[in-house]
Amino acid sequence: MSDDRVRLRDLLRGVASTLPDFAITQRGLWNLIRFKPDTPLSIGLRYEQLAASTPAQIALRFEDRAWTYAELNAWANRIAHTLAARGVTRGQAVALLFENRAEALACALAVVKLGAIAAMLNPQQRGEVLAHSIGLVDARAIVVGEECRAALESTAHHPQAGSALPFWWDGEGEPPAGYRPLRGEAALAPADNPPQTAQIRLREPCFYIFTSGTTGLPKASRMTHYRWMRSLAGVGQLAVRMHRDDVLYCPLPLYHNNALTVSWSAVLSAGATLALGRKFSASRFWDEIRRYDATAFCYIGELCRYLLNQPARPDDREHRVRLVIGNGLRAELWDRFQQRFGIGRICEFYGASEANLAFVNGFGLARTAGFCPMPFAIVEFDAAHELPRRGADGHLVRVAKGGVGLLITEITERAPFDGYTDKKASEAKLLRDVFKRGDCWFNSGDLVRGQGWGHIQFVDRVGDTFRWKGENVATTEVEGALNHFPGVTEAVVYGVQLPDCDGRAGMAALTLDTAFDGAALARHLSERLPAYAVPLFVRLRRAQETTATFKFRKVELKQQGYDPAQIDEPLYVLRDRARGYEPFDAAAYAEIRRGALRF
Structure with a gap:
C-alpha cells in the first residue's frame, strides 16, 4: 500500500475515533465560526459562566488544596476589585512574578477580568534580563510572590530602589517595607463580578508572554482574548475534547503558553479540573499523576524524554491518563513513550506565542504536529x-x-x-x-x-539548521539518530565554523550513562545518516543547560565551538570514519586553524 493510501486510511480511522465526542467537536466548530475579534467575550466572562452554571465543580487543585469554580471566581474578583481601587484600568499591564502556585493563576484571572494585561514574568530570570522584561511591558503595577523577592530585587524595579510603581506582596505575614499586602486588602474587597468584564472584546490583549531568550534578550508577545478563546475552541474542543470529570495535570510554568493558554483553555472548554504542579520532577511525575487522579497532562518534548530516561517501574502504567497535549515530542520517541506508559491519545500541536495559527493532532495520528484548516x-x-x-x-x-x-x-x-x-x-x-x-x-x-x-x-x-558540503543538515534528525545510540541520554546538535570552509560542520554535545565508544558511535551514525550530516566533533557533558521550559541552550555551545581552551569537558573529532571519534586536543585544534587538518 502506498504512503498516501496509508495516511488516508489512518486519517479516516482518526476521524471515526472522534464520533463519540461529536457534540464536543460540534461546539468547537461553532465557536470557531462565531468567535470574531469584535465579539464581546473574554476569559473572565467564560470563567463567570462556569462559576454560575457549575459552581460546585472543582476548578483548581494545588498540592493539598482545592477550589471550586465559584470559589476561584470569587477569589479572583476580590483581587480584581483591590487592584482597580488602586488605579489599575483596562488596557494597562500588571506584571506578575510567581513560581507555580494557585495564587499566580488567581492573580492572572483577576487582571484579565479588569480588561488589563497580565505580564507573566519568568521567575528564573535575574538582573538585566528580568529588568529588560519588566521594561518591555510598561507595567502599571507589579505583584510579586514572596518566593520571588530576591529575583525582583536583583533589578531596579523594587521599592528599595525608589521605583514609583505600586508593588503588591503575596505571602504570609506582614509584607516587607514598600510592598502592599495583597492578601490582606483582597480579603476585605467585594467578591462580586467586576462590571468591566462584560465590556471586554476578544481583540483586546490579555497576556504578555515572553520568549525564552535562548538567542538573546526576551521579547514580549501579545496574547489576545481572541487567540486564547480560539485555542479553547480549536485545541480544547476540537482536538483534546475533555469532559467535565477530567483532571489535567500541568507541571509546566504558568508564564508559558503551554500551561496558561493550551492547558487552561482546554480545561475551561469542558469545565474540567486543572491540577497545577509546583514544578516538573521526572522522578515524582507519575506519583503526582496518581495523587491527583489525573486523566490528562500537558508536556513539552523534553519532558517526555526525561520520563523515558527514568528507570522502568512496575507501576509505569498504573494511572488513568487517557490523553496528553503538548508539543515537541520527537518522532523517535513517540512510539516508545506511548507504549511504555500506555497513553491512549497524543494531541501533539504546533504553535508559538507570537504565531497567528496553530496545528493540532486532533485525530490521534502518530508522529504528526497536526492539522490546520x-x-x-x-x-x-x-x-x-x-x-x-x-x-x-x-x-x-x-x-x-x-x-x-x-x-x-x-x-x-x-x-x-x-x-x-x-x-x-x-x-x-x-x-x-x-x-x-x-x-x-x-x-x-x-x-x-x-x-x-x-x-x-x-x-x-531555522537557526538550528545549517549547511555543510552543500547540503542542509537538520539538527533534529541528527539528534534523533544520536538518541538511538545506547547510553546517550541527551543530545544537542549545532553547527560550528571551520577556517576557509563554506557552511558549518556538525558538532554534538552528549550526556551519557555509559562509557563513550567513539568507534561504535561513528559506525552507528554512518549507518543512519548521510555522510554530510554525521557530526565531526563530539563534546561530552555532565549535564545539558536548559531554559525553564526545557529547551536546550545552544548559544553558549555555538560560541565555544570546538576550542579546547574554552571547554573543560572531553572533546572528540572524526578524523577517520573507520577509526571513529578520537580525542581532540589543543594540538589538533592548531592543525585545523593552520589548515593542516581538513575535512
Missing part, C-alpha cells in the same frame, strides 16, 4: 543565508509535495498577527508580497515537512 504554505528556504528563496517573478516558491521547507501562515482578519511590544521585532516576523502583490504572511522560523491532508511534521528551527 487555515491558509498556510511551505516554501523553499536558503539555509546558507537563512532566508526564504524567491523565484524569478520575485515571489516565494512552494516546496514539492512531501518536501521540507519554511512554514509561513497568511495574516487575515480571522488570523491576525498580534506581534510583540517591540514594533521592529514584530515587523521582522512578516513576509510581504509572498505570492501576490500586497499579501502578508507570518514567518514561523521553522522548517516543516508537509504530510498531506493539511498535516505537517516539525523538522527544525
Whole structure:
C-alpha cells in the first residue's frame, strides 16, 4: 500500500475515533465560526459562566488544596476589585512574578477580568534580563510572590530602589517595607463580578508572554482574548475534547503558553479540573499523576524524554491518563513513550506565542504536529543565508509535495498577527508580497515537512539548521539518530565554523550513562545518516543547560565551538570514519586553524 493510501486510511480511522465526542467537536466548530475579534467575550466572562452554571465543580487543585469554580471566581474578583481601587484600568499591564502556585493563576484571572494585561514574568530570570522584561511591558503595577523577592530585587524595579510603581506582596505575614499586602486588602474587597468584564472584546490583549531568550534578550508577545478563546475552541474542543470529570495535570510554568493558554483553555472548554504542579520532577511525575487522579497532562518534548530516561517501574502504567497535549515530542520517541506508559491519545500541536495559527493532532495520528484548516504554505528556504528563496517573478516558491521547507501562515482578519511590544521585532516576523502583490504572511522560523491532508511534521528551527558540503543538515534528525545510540541520554546538535570552509560542520554535545565508544558511535551514525550530516566533533557533558521550559541552550555551545581552551569537558573529532571519534586536543585544534587538518 502506498504512503498516501496509508495516511488516508489512518486519517479516516482518526476521524471515526472522534464520533463519540461529536457534540464536543460540534461546539468547537461553532465557536470557531462565531468567535470574531469584535465579539464581546473574554476569559473572565467564560470563567463567570462556569462559576454560575457549575459552581460546585472543582476548578483548581494545588498540592493539598482545592477550589471550586465559584470559589476561584470569587477569589479572583476580590483581587480584581483591590487592584482597580488602586488605579489599575483596562488596557494597562500588571506584571506578575510567581513560581507555580494557585495564587499566580488567581492573580492572572483577576487582571484579565479588569480588561488589563497580565505580564507573566519568568521567575528564573535575574538582573538585566528580568529588568529588560519588566521594561518591555510598561507595567502599571507589579505583584510579586514572596518566593520571588530576591529575583525582583536583583533589578531596579523594587521599592528599595525608589521605583514609583505600586508593588503588591503575596505571602504570609506582614509584607516587607514598600510592598502592599495583597492578601490582606483582597480579603476585605467585594467578591462580586467586576462590571468591566462584560465590556471586554476578544481583540483586546490579555497576556504578555515572553520568549525564552535562548538567542538573546526576551521579547514580549501579545496574547489576545481572541487567540486564547480560539485555542479553547480549536485545541480544547476540537482536538483534546475533555469532559467535565477530567483532571489535567500541568507541571509546566504558568508564564508559558503551554500551561496558561493550551492547558487552561482546554480545561475551561469542558469545565474540567486543572491540577497545577509546583514544578516538573521526572522522578515524582507519575506519583503526582496518581495523587491527583489525573486523566490528562500537558508536556513539552523534553519532558517526555526525561520520563523515558527514568528507570522502568512496575507501576509505569498504573494511572488513568487517557490523553496528553503538548508539543515537541520527537518522532523517535513517540512510539516508545506511548507504549511504555500506555497513553491512549497524543494531541501533539504546533504553535508559538507570537504565531497567528496553530496545528493540532486532533485525530490521534502518530508522529504528526497536526492539522490546520487555515491558509498556510511551505516554501523553499536558503539555509546558507537563512532566508526564504524567491523565484524569478520575485515571489516565494512552494516546496514539492512531501518536501521540507519554511512554514509561513497568511495574516487575515480571522488570523491576525498580534506581534510583540517591540514594533521592529514584530515587523521582522512578516513576509510581504509572498505570492501576490500586497499579501502578508507570518514567518514561523521553522522548517516543516508537509504530510498531506493539511498535516505537517516539525523538522527544525531555522537557526538550528545549517549547511555543510552543500547540503542542509537538520539538527533534529541528527539528534534523533544520536538518541538511538545506547547510553546517550541527551543530545544537542549545532553547527560550528571551520577556517576557509563554506557552511558549518556538525558538532554534538552528549550526556551519557555509559562509557563513550567513539568507534561504535561513528559506525552507528554512518549507518543512519548521510555522510554530510554525521557530526565531526563530539563534546561530552555532565549535564545539558536548559531554559525553564526545557529547551536546550545552544548559544553558549555555538560560541565555544570546538576550542579546547574554552571547554573543560572531553572533546572528540572524526578524523577517520573507520577509526571513529578520537580525542581532540589543543594540538589538533592548531592543525585545523593552520589548515593542516581538513575535512
